[in-house]
Amino acid sequence: MSSSVGIVTAQRATFDTPLTFKSGAVLPRYELMYETYGTLNADKSNAILICHALSGHHHVAGYYADDTKNIGWWDNMVGPGKPIDTLKFFVIGLNNLGGCHGSTGPSSIDPATGKPYGSSFPVITVEDWVNAQARLADQLGIQRFAAIVGGSLGGMQAMQWALAYPDRVAHVLAIATAPHLTAQNIAFNDVARSAILTDPEFHGGDFYQHGVVPTRGLRLARMLGHITYLSDDAMADKFGRELRHGKLNFSYDIEFQIESYLRYQGDKFAAYFDANTYLLMTKALDYFDPARELDGDLNRAFAAAKAKFLVVSFTTDWRFSPARSHEIVHALLHNRRDVSYAEVTSDHGHDSFLMEDAQYIAVMRNYLNNVFEEVSA
Amino acid sequence: MSSSVGIVTAQRATFDTPLTFKSGAVLPRYELMYETYGTLNADKSNAILICHALSGHHHVAGYYADDTKNIGWWDNMVGPGKPIDTLKFFVIGLNNLGGCHGSTGPSSIDPATGKPYGSSFPVITVEDWVNAQARLADQLGIQRFAAIVGGSLGGMQAMQWALAYPDRVAHVLAIATAPHLTAQNIAFNDVARSAILTDPEFHGGDFYQHGVVPTRGLRLARMLGHITYLSDDAMADKFGRELRHGKLNFSYDIEFQIESYLRYQGDKFAAYFDANTYLLMTKALDYFDPARELDGDLNRAFAAAKAKFLVVSFTTDWRFSPARSHEIVHALLHNRRDVSYAEVTSDHGHDSFLMEDAQYIAVMRNYLNNVFEEVSA
Numbered sequence: 015m016s017s018s019v020g021i022v023t024a025q026r027a028t029f030d031t032p033l034t035f036k037s038g039a040v041l042p043r044y045e046l047m048y049e050t051y052g053t054l055n056a057d058k059s060n061a062i063l064i065c066h067a068l069s070g071h072h073h074v075a076g077y078y079a080d081d082t083k084n085i086g087w088w089d090n091m092v093g094p095g096k097p098i099d100t101l102k103f104f105v106i107g108l109n110n111l112g113g114c115h116g117s118t119g120p121s122s123i124d125p126a127t128g129k130p131y132g133s134s135f136p137v138i139t140v141e142d143w144v145n146a147q148a149r150l151a152d153q154l155g156i157q158r159f160a161a162i163v164g165g166s167l168g169g170m171q172a173m174q175w176a177l178a179y180p181d182r183v184a185h186v187l188a189i190a191t192a193p194h195l196t197a198q199n200i201a202f203n204d205v206a207r208s209a210i211l212t213d214p215e216f217h218g219g220d221f222y223q224h225g226v227v228p229t230r231g232l233r234l235a236r237m238l239g240h241i242t243y244l245s246d247d248a249m250a251d252k253f254g255r256e257l258r259h260g261k262l263n264f265s266y267d268i269e270f271q272i273e274s275y276l277r278y279q280g281d282k283f284a285a286y287f288d289a290n291t292y293l294l295m296t297k298a299l300d301y302f303d304p305a306r307e308l309d310g311d312l313n314r315a316f317a318a319a320k321a322k323f324l325v326v327s328f329t330t331d332w333r334f335s336p337a338r339s340h341e342i343v344h345a346l347l348h349n350r351r352d353v354s355y356a357e358v359t360s361d362h363g364h365d366s367f368l369m370e371d372a373q374y375i376a377v378m379r380n381y382l383n384n385v386f387e388e389v390s391a
Numbered sequence: 392m393s394s395s396v397g398i399v400t401a402q403r404a405t406f407d408t409p410l411t412f413k414s415g416a417v418l419p420r421y422e423l424m425y426e427t428y429g430t431l432n433a434d435k436s437n438a439i440l441i442c443h444a445l446s447g448h449h450h451v452a453g454y455y456a457d458d459t460k461n462i463g464w465w466d467n468m469v470g471p472g473k474p475i476d477t478l479k480f481f482v483i484g485l486n487n488l489g490g491c492h493g494s495t496g497p498s499s500i501d502p503a504t505g506k507p508y509g510s511s512f513p514v515i516t517v518e519d520w521v522n523a524q525a526r527l528a529d530q531l532g533i534q535r536f537a538a539i540v541g542g543s544l545g546g547m548q549a550m551q552w553a554l555a556y557p558d559r560v561a562h563v564l565a566i567a568t569a570p571h572l573t574a575q576n577i578a579f580n581d582v583a584r585s586a587i588l589t590d591p592e593f594h595g596g597d598f599y600q601h602g603v604v605p606t607r608g609l610r611l612a613r614m615l616g617h618i619t620y621l622s623d624d625a626m627a628d629k630f631g632r633e634l635r636h637g638k639l640n641f642s643y644d645i646e647f648q649i650e651s652y653l654r655y656q657g658d659k660f661a662a663y664f665d666a667n668t669y670l671l672m673t674k675a676l677d678y679f680d681p682a683r684e685l686d687g688d689l690n691r692a693f694a695a696a697k698a699k700f701l702v703v704s705f706t707t708d709w710r711f712s713p714a715r716s717h718e719i720v721h722a723l724l725h726n727r728r729d730v731s732y733a734e735v736t737s738d739h740g741h742d743s744f745l746m747e748d749a750q751y752i753a754v755m756r757n758y759l760n761n762v763f764e765e766v767s768a
Contacts, residue, residue, distance in 0.1 A: 037639075209611055244575075249575045277585070
């Protein structure tokens with residue numbers, strides 16, 4: 015029997031020690047929004063960190079007292095009796111640095127200028143995020159995570175934990191992810207970024223002072239993103255060639271249902287998401303490549319990892335295909351690491367990692383049951 | 392031994408009989424730019440029509456006396472001794488109605504107003520194009536084509552010829568095409584169109600009067616298009632994760648070579664192509680669906696066809712995958728039509744249909760040799 019974690023409260027952690035980014039930029043001070051669910055045990059060994067993907071945030075599960083319809087983005091996975099069981103684990107969700115959900119990001123006020131950071135916010139990497147997350151763990155007194163879990167860009171963070179802090183994570187759950195983006199992945203990101211960068215209302219990233227928002231660019235970026243999140247088959251099943259108004263209108267208004275869906279998703283996203291954060295997130299995706307400085311040798315990159323891994327992919331995910339997960343698995347096996355791999359049959363493309371799929375849920379539940387047995391041993 | 396058709400001259404055909412579009416709109420008068428190569432035989436039985444794809448035009452082969460570097464877009468396929476052999480066939484290339492290479496289109500002056508048609512140019516369909524092409528054939532005295540050939544959107548026109556004018560085409564060569572777009576195909580088109588439609592310099596399609604061009608939107612549309620023309624593998628082989636400047640720059644300038652390529656392609660295209668034509672072409676793609684009014688039954692749609700078919704697909708074409716060609720082949724076989732099918736192993740994705748691939752060239756050559764034997768019999 016599973017239920018919701020119920021009412022949750024977001025918290026804010028402040029960090030006054032400067033953080034040096036991979037780029038060399040330094041942020042003197044920053045804040046991270048986070049939420050926790052469940053109870054940290056006496057020896058602080060039952061903590062799970064959830065790393066979010068492109069448009070995610072700290073609100074992973076439950077709802078707010080004053081906004082009960084605002085349910086966490088992974089509420090089907092995290093809660094009492096759910097695979098990431100809050101009766102067993104102390105679960106942390108955070109909004110990454112550079113985000114637009116309360117953590118310090120481009121839309122935050124830079125104390126040095128009294129204006130939003132905008133274009134002056136440093137380009138961030140997965141490595142930088144993980145360093146910031148490690149400091150949050152320090153504040154919470156968590157020396158070592160029972161597990162770090164993430165899908166897509168979140169999976170990259172989970173992997174990076176194993177590489178950068180091998181003694182601080184027992185298990186990595188890397189879902190629907192890849193050891194680096196392909197040229198095609200980067201190409202999609204570049205089109206999305208170009209849509210934002212060339213929007214006249216972007217103003218080089220400093221649109222806040224102009225009282226405008228590059229809505230057009232952000233909307234296009236999100237529309238394009240959605241195509242890559244869904245499988246060709248899922249789109250065909252869900253929308254096919256169904257017309258919005260039952261007949262052809264021979265105009266540039268919405269003609270097919272798929273257009274209606276995409277434009278709705280684009281409009282919804284552009285109304286709340288920060289354009290600079292979107293740019294940062296896609297850049298972090300592009301840059302992640304632990305093998306870059308090792309002649310592209312992923313085996314060498316994963317030599318540093320000590321964690322046990324669960325790698326999960328989805329058959330119709332063409333953004334991060336199963337073949338990309340195989341690369342991770344092979345590199346881990348090469349290093350004789352303990353790795354489980356599940357290739358889940360799902361119609362939902364990359365979005366599958368957020369979906370309620372029985373096989374996927376069972377894989378996660380079983381793996382995390384074993385993690386808990388280790389913690390309890 | 393094969394060579395170029397050499398110096399060619401574009402011609403202009405004028406049509407003073409009003410053309411009624413599928414939408415119900417009427418164009419009172421229009422012009423079509425075309426080129427011909429080779430010689431029409433005495434009984435006018437050796438004519439081949441080349442239908443162009445999204446950004447194509449009438450300049451299929453050869454070059455111009457005053458612009459010798461401007462070589463036709465299918466010069467590797469059309470010429471003396473080439474698969475579409477101009478020593479044997481009389482070959483016609485035209486710029487479709489609505490185009491931006493000399494045929495009447497949105498950027499042409501509407502005689503009724505003295506201004507460019509712009510937003511008043513009718514939304515056009517593959518059926519409309521084929522009707523306009525049939526009138527061009529009438530003017531040239533060609534009752535029946537030996538073959539009609541097209542790739543991608545051009546393949547849709549070639550198929551439509553067999554359905555609308557079954558007695559006027561002996562052979563259809565439908566290459567890298569589909570019986571209709573999928574939801575995913577439409578989705579990509581919709582993002583491309585949205586980029587143009589929301590460009591502040593589009594001015595609802597009447598940007599000509601404002602002395603501006605929606606370059607930003609057109610550039611994004613083309614960048615996105617290019618991703619879908621290439622295969623994931625081809626992009627990986629050609630660009631991989633290679634950096635433009637050898638090291639990461641942590642900025643939104645070009646970082647990876649793939650970004651450089653895409654932006655270059657986008658800029659080049661936006662400098663010459665008409666935004667309204669781009670919109671029309673993508674709409675024609677979306678709308679083509681000969682089975683729409685037959686409960687989606689492609690078998691019934693192809694019952695009208697009398698032509699013999701060559702259907703060609705390419706293994707890495709994910710925009711119009713081999714599975715889409717199979718649908719065409721199955722519908723033809725269901726109707727006991729004469730159909731040859733070739734699935735060419737190629738790394739170049741959808742773009743393969745424009746490439747010099749030995750297997751592809753051989754298939755085309757052999758098929759057209761047989762067509763010529765029929766013509767000569």
